[in-house]
Amino acid sequence: MIEIPLIPDPIIHCDFDLVYHPSEDSFLILDYLKKKINYSYFDDILITKIGKILDLGTGTGIIAIFLQKIKSSNPDFNPKIYASDISEEAIKCAKLNEKANNFNDEIVFLCSNLFESFPDNLKNTFNIIIFNPPYLQSSKLIKNKTKIDFSWNGGSKGYNLVIKFLKNALSYLDLKEEHYIYCVTSSRTNLKEFNKEIKNLGYKNEIVKNQHIFFEDIFLNRLKYVLY
Numbered sequence: 001m002i003e004i005p006l007i008p009d010p011i012i013h014c015d016f017d018l019v020y021h022p023s024e025d026s027f028l029i030l031d032y033l034k035k036k037i038n039y040s041y042f043d044d045i046l047i048t049k050i051g052k053i054l055d056l057g058t059g060t061g062i063i064a065i066f067l068q069k070i071k072s073s074n075p076d077f078n079p080k081i082y083a084s085d086i087s088e089e090a091i092k093c094a095k096l097n098e099k100a101n102n103f104n105d106e107i108v109f110l111c112s113n114l115f116e117s118f119p120d121n122l123k124n125t126f127n128i129i130i131f132n133p134p135y136l137q138s139s140k141l142i143k144n145k146t147k148i149d150f151s152w153n154g155g156s157k158g159y160n161l162v163i164k165f166l167k168n169a170l171s172y173l174d175l176k177e178e179h180y181i182y183c184v185t186s187s188r189t190n191l192k193e194f195n196k197e198i199k200n201l202g203y204k205n206e207i208v209k210n211q212h213i214f215f216e217d218i219f220l221n222r223l224k225y226v227l228y
């Protein structure tokens with residue numbers, strides 16, 4: 001298999017206090033994608049079969065812009081890249097970073113709480129959805145929520161938002177074609193319970209990469225809906 005020449009990480013500026021700076025979890029995803037996308041395949045899906053990719057919770061836009069860079073280096077890899085975030089500042093920041101990487105309005109940006117503000121014509125269309133979500137348990141000590149809490153606060157169990165995302169994602173994935181969802185989880189949440197819940201939703205889950213950082217392990221999950 002011919003490997004794509006190493007694609008450098010995108011240039012990322014983040015002058016916004018309320019936008020998540022790319023961290024270990026962001027690079028866990030980038031490192032995986034660097035290894036798993038070549039001239040023919042995105043993981044084990046033929047790249048010619050991939051029409052749309054969504055980077056949900058894009059933050060600075062790092063993952064969406066990285067995918068846009070891969071598009072520039074491989075003429076057969078031609079999906080439309082979408083990037084969304086609940087935070088208007090994140091969308092502003094990601095648009096600036098798109099320009100800093102010499103792309104001009106190529107990525108479609110959407111400001112949306114999960115899929116709430118997505119147009120209906122995006123239903124059943126995404127082959128790949130990537131979500132580096134807020135995945136830590138919310139602490140009772142936080143009384144005044146600021147917007148940056150949206151970057152890490154995953155609710156009382158840590159994975160509440162991911163479960164809501166996975167339920168809603170079923171309407172936006174192209175289930176008739178090959179598809180994958182990639183999302184990050186943490187050992188600081190009850191992963192046994194999480195896995196039971198996603199199995200009940202009809203997903204098959206594989207952990208494809210992990211990393212130990214400070215007091216936790218973070219995992220990159222690859223999910224596929226199997227009950228279609």
Ligand SMILES: C[S@@+](CC[C@H](N)C(=O)[O-])C[C@H]1O[C@@H](n2cnc3c(N)ncnc32)[C@H](O)[C@@H]1O
Nearest residue numbers: 020022026057058059085086113114132150151
């Ligand atoms: C851990 S950060 C990841 C940012 C970026 N993808 C990265 O890897 O560096 C989580 C992102 O999800 C966004 N987010 C949180 N809740 C969301 C929701 N309900 N809908 C859409 N985006 C959300 C946050 O604003 C934040 O930008």
